[in-house]
Amino acid sequence: MRMWSRSLLLASTCALAMLTAAQGQTRLADNSTAPLRGPILAQSEPAERVVPEKQPYWSWFRYNSSVLATWKIEADPADSNIVHAKPTRLGLASPQRKVLVLYPRASSAYDVSITKIFNVFEDKLLDAEVTIANFKLDDKLGQEQIAKAEADGYDLILTMGSESTAWLWSKYKNGKLPVVSVCSKDPVVLGQSPGYDQGSGTNFAFTSLNMPMDVQMAYVNELKPKLRNIAVLVDSKNLSAVETQSKPVVEYAKKRGIRVLELSVNDPANAQTELTKLVSAATAQMQRNDPDLKNSLFWLTGSTSVFKEIDTINKYAGPVPVVAVVPEIVRDGDSTAAMSIGISFESNAHLAAIYSVDILNARAKASELKVGVVSPPDIAISFRKVRDIGMTVPLSMFEAAGTIYDYEGKAVRVDGANLSKKSN
Structure with a gap:
């Protein structure tokens, strides 16, 4: 079992924030330096702003409004059960990574978790577009999302909640894309992981809401x-x-x-x-x-x-x-x-987001990551x-x-x- 202290999680975020600030000052001092990301959104055609509560996805997908300071979140025009999110700092540039988050349904716990994931991805300056899909635990809808993710070159899947994790485990174990569980319960007790102190040996990396x-x-x-x-x-x-x-x-x-x-x-x-x-x-x-x-x-x-x-x-x-x-x-x-x-939904989501960033940046393999548990x-x-x-x-x-x-x-x-x- 990989035990993560809350202080370590906070320290990693703070250290990155100071590094980012220093890098920002360097770029400002050197006008010849090209922007780290694409043109800012202000240079594109302004879109009519719709308050989140009036978005077609609000019945199942919610987040803290503070997220909108750093993320542009839009409903898929063809499907109200799909949402697209992109860091505003990317401007018009294409993201380097694509992440799919699978929801089984609406839950206040998921609202907390996705808010933390957005915040950590932003703190880590992750160049990633995030697509959130509510597959309603429907086999056909779920399989369609997996096939589309593979065809469209997605890099990672996050399973939101124990139901999504169990479903994807049964359908996609040893699949092409790495998977990280979030807001999900003990994978060892549920028979998804062979032990706390070892990786799953599959394309899944597990975190747990449970403690010993x-x-x-x-x-x-x-x-x-x-x-x-x-x-x-x-x-x-x-x-x-x-x-x-x-x-x-x-x-x-x-x-x-x-x-x-x-x-x-x-x-x-x-x-x-x-x-x-x-x-x-x-x-x-x-x-x-x-x-x-x-x-x-x-x-x-x-x-x-x-x-x-x-x-x-x-x-x-x-x-x-x-x-x-x-x-x-x-x-x-x-x-x-x-x-x-x-273990709070927020602490668990923080850890799951770090696992995701490490996998996307090739610092870790999903198959080798031990079950992530926050302690104390x-x-x-x-x-x-x-x-x-x-x-x-x-x-x-x-x-x-x-x-x-x-x-x-x-x-x-x-x-x-x-x-x-x-x-x-």
Whole structure:
């Protein structure tokens, strides 16, 4: 397993930014130097600007608006399920590389991931056009995209989400183009990689949203050293979450004599109603061996249909803390988990983007890259929620947390950096 620290990821980006600035000053000082890229877009015919929310792709493809400062993003005129993105710094020049990103559907997790990928590609000055295609997990549409990518001279495919990764693995293992997984769960548990400390031996390079279970549970033990009950919340239809985020926790806890309550949502469209019954019943069961509920917790997996109902879960969990494996579920305000211990969509996407850049620049081979896991985990804490439920946070976890929201639910630390409050 290739363990990547968040500080290393940030340091590589900062170092490149300083180098880029120095190079920019050199070019400005030498007027005879030809532009690094093509003519600027301002020299071409100005196009009518359409706000992203009104684009035909917005129902399935979204990103942070800050991306538009460095990328030109356009819908394919012939297909609303295809989007083309090109760095504005390229101007009218043709990109040197072509990247295809395969989406299975819309997801807020993918919005975070693609935003980070755009940012890293820009930081690395990657000369690449990025095409994003929503193949809707349709075999025919997916095969058409692969064939077109090969015919049009694409250089790399990014699979967005576990569903896309599983589909492409079954259809394109040992294919012509290198593939990098992003926003996808543990490839070893899912049988896609032979081991963490070795490459796949195929055209696939894997990254993982999961962290080693013993490491993750060590943090849980620090939070609740006398843990008696753990209720695992998962979408039964989300097979990757079941296999990599639910079953391992269940097995780990049972081996250590911890009572496990498996709470599975069977109909994602009816998740709120199901969770109302499941969580309230679980809280009542926890009180049988933990009357004051001080040694119990809810374990929230990365199932979108489940974690988007965080308000419902909190309502019926009462004083029992909700701990998520996805850091993005801890956020400002009241609609938040109390804490998260896991790998964020953003950190994982950052690593996947670096893998992609290294492969495109011939610094690495997809077949040889070890499974990419960011370590230590992204810990996020909402002290507003912590106070509401009367939970205690160990000092060591407070110090290790990269993201913290204060008692008012406002961010005071983000990505390890403390935010200064503005004085009135």
